[in-house]
Every structure is written in C-alpha cells, then in structure tokens.
Amino acid sequence: MKLSKLSAIIVALIVVDLGILGxxxxxxxxxxxxKCGTKDVEAxxxxxxxxxxxxxxxxxAALLRMQFHDCFVKGCDASILIDGPFTEKTAPPNLSVFGYDLIDQIKAAVELACPGVVSCADIIIAATRDAVVLAGGLPFQVQLxxxxxxxxxxxxxxxxxxxxxxxxxxxxxxxxGLNAFDMVLxxxxxxxxxxxxxFIKNRLYDYRGSGKPDPTMNPIYVQILRYMVCPRFSTTDNSVFLDDPWSALRVDNNFYKxxxxxxxxLPIxxxxxxxxxxxxxVQLLANTNLFPRLFNQALVKLGAVQVLTGNQGQIRKNCRRVN
Ligand code: HEM
Structure with a gap:
C-alpha cells in the first residue's frame, strides 16, 4: 500500500476515533x-x-431553577425528574421546584414524533432556553x-x-467547571x-442574633418587606420576588441594579x-447591556456540566422513571 494511502487511512481512523466528524x-x-424523521424536535x-x-x-423561573438543580447534582442528566422515595426531588432544596408536568407534556409530544430519541436531560435544557427567550432574553442556540x-x-x-x-x-x-464570572451571571x-x-426573616428582624435587620439591606426596603410581605408573626410563608416586582418575570439586568x-x-x-x-x-452587568448575551452563554456552559453522551446512560421512555 502506498504511504499516502496508508496515512489517509490512519487520519480517517483518528477522525472516527476522536469523533471529529460525527x-x-x-x-x-x-x-x-x-434524527426524528422529518420532524423538528426543537420546534x-x-x-x-x-x-x-x-x-x-x-x-x-421554574425551568431555570430546575436546570440549575439538575446540572449541579451529578451533572445535567435529568436525575431531578425521577420519582420515588429518597430521590433528588425529595431533598429539601428541591421541594419547591416545580414544572415537572411541563416536562412530561413535552416528553409526550416528542415521544409521539419519534419514540426513544429525545432525552429528558435535553428537554430541560431546550425548554429553559425557550422560556428565557419568551421572558425577554435574547434568542440563542443550545447544544443537545x-x-x-x-x-x-x-x-x-x-x-x-x-x-x-x-x-x-x-x-x-x-x-x-464554572468560574466566578459564570457564577455571577x-x-x-x-x-x-x-x-x-x-428564607429572609432573620435578615428582616434578627440578623445574626442582633435583634435588628441586616444592616446591608436598604432600610426602606426592610420596612416595605416587613409590613407588606413578611409580617413577623405571620402564619403563612409568603412569596417574595427575588427582583423588583415589576421585573420579576422578565429576564433582564434589573436584578443587578x-x-x-x-x-x-437572598443573602448570597x-x-x-x-x-x-x-x-x-455586578457593576458591569448593571451598567451595560451585556447581561442577556452573557447569561445565555453561561446557561450553555451550565448545560454542559458532567453530561452523559454517546452510549452512556439511556434515553428514558418516561422522564419520571429509569427504563
Ligand atoms: C449559590 C447559588 C444559588 C443559591 C444559594 C440559590 C438559592 C435559591 C433559593 C433559596 C431560592 C428560593 C427557594 C424558595 O424560596 O423556595 C431560589 C430560587 C430561585 N433560583 Fe436560585 N440559587 C442559586 C443559584 C441559582 C441559579 C444558578 C439559577 C439559575 C440559573 C437559579 C434560579 C432560581 C430561580 C429562577 C428561582 C425562583 C424559583 C421560583 O420562582 O419558584 N438559582 N434560589
């Protein structure tokens, strides 16, 4: 065999082995x-x-939190979706996560189009992207x-x-694998x-046992939250917007402002x-319009944490159960 032919075969083998082409x-x-006939899975x-x-x-909000809680625990593998005693869902930080019914609905739709092809882990990522864009973010592509x-x-x-x-x-x-910049984003x-x-009563009423509010919290805001949202002896655990109420359903940089x-x-x-x-x-993101684009990039990076690909794991038939 000629040398050039041999080297072409070696290069081809390396390409296949490294998965460069596929x-x-x-x-x-x-x-x-x-991969789903003529159907467009992302659509x-x-x-x-x-x-x-x-x-x-x-x-x-449900999807963003779900993506974070899934990816931070054993990687973005949809482990948060599994039902049963002692599964991730039952862990205290996950008790207020919601939106699982939406994932079921999406899974049913993609299974109808092409059974056994689309992973639950990808559904979380693509659905989060779609919701972010609908809520005012910039359009972006996600890797699947x-x-x-x-x-x-x-x-x-x-x-x-x-x-x-x-x-x-x-x-x-x-x-x-995420740096401090990614974290702030x-x-x-x-x-x-x-x-x-x-989660914030101690900041409003008794910061670190001082009997006073957290001195780092805007005093007018403390009063508003005390009287309008979180009364000291309330018997209900009311919701508090994480961003200004007018902006709390919008993906924008107002949070940093x-x-x-x-x-x-939240203290963090x-x-x-x-x-x-x-x-x-925080200053950079509050004072420029960089946030939407950089947030998208950070979400893509979060979505790549410890993923299973190739022949690893499985494509669940039902997102709530392993096959
Ligand atoms: C140090 C990191 C983080 C901490 C300590 C943290 C903590 C929390 C806490 C305590 C809540 C409120 C839960 C409740 O009251 O039931 C919350 C809500 C939320 N978190 Fe985080 N979080 C972190 C990072 C993230 C990240 C990276 C994302 C997404 C990219 C995220 C998205 C959300 C969303 C959207 C909500 C609102 C959920 C809702 O409205 O139901 N968080 N977070």
Whole structure:
C-alpha cells in the first residue's frame, strides 16, 4: 500500500476515533436534525413551552431553577425528574421546584414524533432556553445530545444554601467547571421568580442574633418587606420576588441594579455586590447591556456540566422513571 494511502487511512481512523466528524459522544448544536424523521424536535419543544408560558409566566423561573438543580447534582442528566422515595426531588432544596408536568407534556409530544430519541436531560435544557427567550432574553442556540442518568439520590443533592458566602459559592461553582464570572451571571437567574419569607426573616428582624435587620439591606426596603410581605408573626410563608416586582418575570439586568441599591433578597445575592471579587461584575452587568448575551452563554456552559453522551446512560421512555 502506498504511504499516502496508508496515512489517509490512519487520519480517517483518528477522525472516527476522536469523533471529529460525527462528534459522537459530544454535545452538538442541531443534534436532533434528521434524527426524528422529518420532524423538528426543537420546534416541538418550543411549541409546548410557548403555550404554557402564555398561561403561566412563572414557568421561566421554574425551568431555570430546575436546570440549575439538575446540572449541579451529578451533572445535567435529568436525575431531578425521577420519582420515588429518597430521590433528588425529595431533598429539601428541591421541594419547591416545580414544572415537572411541563416536562412530561413535552416528553409526550416528542415521544409521539419519534419514540426513544429525545432525552429528558435535553428537554430541560431546550425548554429553559425557550422560556428565557419568551421572558425577554435574547434568542440563542443550545447544544443537545445529552443522555439520561439512572441514579437519583436525595443524599447527593447538596445544593448551595442561600446564606453561602461568596468565596464558598465560587468554590462550589468551580467544582463544576464554572468560574466566578459564570457564577455571577448564573445567579442572574434570580432576575425571575420568588423565594419565601422563611428564607429572609432573620435578615428582616434578627440578623445574626442582633435583634435588628441586616444592616446591608436598604432600610426602606426592610420596612416595605416587613409590613407588606413578611409580617413577623405571620402564619403563612409568603412569596417574595427575588427582583423588583415589576421585573420579576422578565429576564433582564434589573436584578443587578437592585443589588447595587442594597435591595438583594437572598443573602448570597446581596453578597455579590459587597464582596470585592464579584462587585465589579455586578457593576458591569448593571451598567451595560451585556447581561442577556452573557447569561445565555453561561446557561450553555451550565448545560454542559458532567453530561452523559454517546452510549452512556439511556434515553428514558418516561422522564419520571429509569427504563
Ligand atoms: C449559590 C447559588 C444559588 C443559591 C444559594 C440559590 C438559592 C435559591 C433559593 C433559596 C431560592 C428560593 C427557594 C424558595 O424560596 O423556595 C431560589 C430560587 C430561585 N433560583 Fe436560585 N440559587 C442559586 C443559584 C441559582 C441559579 C444558578 C439559577 C439559575 C440559573 C437559579 C434560579 C432560581 C430561580 C429562577 C428561582 C425562583 C424559583 C421560583 O420562582 O419558584 N438559582 N434560589
């Protein structure tokens, strides 16, 4: 065999082995093109998200939180969706996660189009993207091709608590391959949605046993929250918008502006604006229009954390159960 022919074969083998042509075992843009007959998988997902969004705009908050809680625990493998005792869903930080019914609805639609092709892990990522765009974000592409995990344990769901310090949070994100800049961008997910009074009562009434409110919280805001939202002896655990109420269903940079006015709700949110290592990022995002594009990029990065691809894991038939 001629040398040139031999080297061509070797190059071809390397290309196949590394998956350079087929990108096997890797996430790809447009992954489902041609894999579901003539059907457009991403368009099917988008149609279901659209119809939910217009009847329930809170779905954007549900999906963003779901993506974060899925990807941070054993990677973006849809382990958060599995039902059963002691699964991730039952872990305390996940008890207020919702939107699982939307994922079921999307799964039913894609299974109808092409059974056993579209992973639940990809559905979370693509649906979150669609909701972010509907809620005012910029359009963007997401990489797909994830496979679903087969293990889901509450004991593994150690998600960061709301009073985590900035250095500890940086470390938690770094352990997932995300840097401090990504972390500040991703916490921008709190541009939508709510928390509950129980998470912030100590900031409003008895900060670190002082009997006084958190001095880093805007005093007028403290009064508003005390009297209008979280009365001290209320028997209900009311919801509190994480961003200014008028902007709390919009994906925009108002969250960072709010932090610069000391109106952050969760301790970690406000801490981003006081810690020297992250304050400049908060200022940059509050004072420019960089957030929407950079947030999209950070979501794509979050969506690539410890993914299963190629022959790993499985494509679940039902997102709530392993096959
Ligand atoms: C250090 C990191 C984070 C901490 C400590 C944290 C903590 C929290 C807490 C305590 C809540 C309120 C839960 C409740 O009251 O039931 C919450 C809500 C939320 N989080 Fe985070 N979070 C973090 C990062 C993220 C990231 C990276 C995203 C998405 C990119 C995200 C998206 C959301 C959303 C959208 C909500 C509102 C959910 C709703 O309205 O139901 N969070 N987060």
């Amino acid at each position: 990108c096997q075992g890797q996430l790809q843009y447009g992954y489902y093109k041609g 099917i997902i988008q149609a279901v998200v659209r119809s939910r969004f217009f009847s329930d705009r809170k779905i954007v 091709g994830r496979r679903d995990g087969t293990v889901s344990l509450a004991s593994l769901a150690n998600l960061p608590p709301p009073d985590i310090s900035v250095p500890q949070s940086i470390q938690a994100f770094q352990s997932k 991703l916490l921008g997910g709190h541009t939508v949605g709510v928390t509950h009074c129980s 709010q932090l610069l006015q000391n109106k952050g709700i 949110d406000q801490a981003l604006a006081s810690d020297w290592s992250t304050r400049w990022i």
